[in-house]
Amino acid sequence: MRIAELSRVSGVPVPTIKYYLRENLLPPGELTSPNQASYGDLHVRRLRLIRALVDLAGVPVAQVKEVLEGLDSDTMSLHDQIGRAHRAITSHRQLTSCTPDTEAAAAQVDALLASRKWTVDSDAPALTTLTETIATMRSLGQEHLADLVNAYADAVEKFTDLEIAAVTANHPTPDQIAESVIIGTILGETLISSLRLLAQESISAHRWHQ
């Protein structure tokens, strides 16, 4: 199909498609003449993926590009691809200061990783975010929230296992598994977050709404 039809089918405006082509987020079409290219289902599918990451998950285009480069690479391991997806949805952050709260939080996180036998890179951005969040909860006098970390980790471990099982059971090839893991990682976040807000709203409606 030509670019106009690709736009119609995918719902993505032509100038946006051209921008994605220039930025190499979308592979070039097959040239049918010096000025015209033809696009296929692969392009429709890729455009849907880009829009999901940009519009729904709010991932910046530069990070989407990194994730897609991982997907398109023949040599990058799935583990490294997941690392790229993780960086796309977390911001790099330095521990801003070393207070008694951050020290207590770092100790709590170390204990958590050890007790759960989680193997994570010591410079994983999520590790800093977790430590800072716990430290902040403590500094705001919300120790009882910081103390829920283990209960959260129980739940999180359970559904992460389910995700991995669903992804590997439903996809025969490594490429398909990779794409599914990336989508699950990024959109799963949106799913869990919106479910949590709905659960909270419902509990709050029953408890605190006159």
Added chain:
Amino acid sequence: MRIAELSRVSGVPVPTIKYYLRENLLPPGELTSPNQASYGDLHVRRLRLIRALVDLAGVPVAQVKEVLEGLDSDTMSLHDQIGRAHRAITSHRQLTSCTPDTEAAAAQVDALLASRKWTVDSDAPALTTLTETIATMRSLGQEHLADLVNAYADAVEKFTDLEIAAVTANHPTPDQIAESVIIGTILGETLISSLRLLAQESISAHRWHQ
């Protein structure tokens, strides 16, 4: 204390404190002379809360202001305050189009709410996000991820109950409960998200990393 000391104690630069004062995110200090004000523990505490919401949770300043207005209001119900916190961490979104995937997703969400007896406002932003996310997973050929929604909801329900219990058990006054619920709502999101990434990284390291 004077503004310079408030800056030192809180770690927030003086110009930023002045900006928060102008924007009414921070209540004015007590005037000790026409050009000088004195600040107290309440200001330190409020600055910490603002920085947590802005820096850690990435909430825009305008939305932080809404959340704080809710907290400072004597008449707003806790339920409405929670509504403000929810809007602060979700973007308003319209369902972009009506495809078979969005219709199937809407039906799945309706069934979910009915089976769990969740009472939520029909224009809750999280409802649109949830529906769009499920529809997008389907359109990307990831039905098996969309089918995990019930398992996610089980887990989410469990830890939301724990959060509410922790918050109400540990705070005697409605004002304190409100602040804790808001912090739990917004920072809890950061906590769960970072735990999930760490759990994924660990599972991936064991499965896919050579």
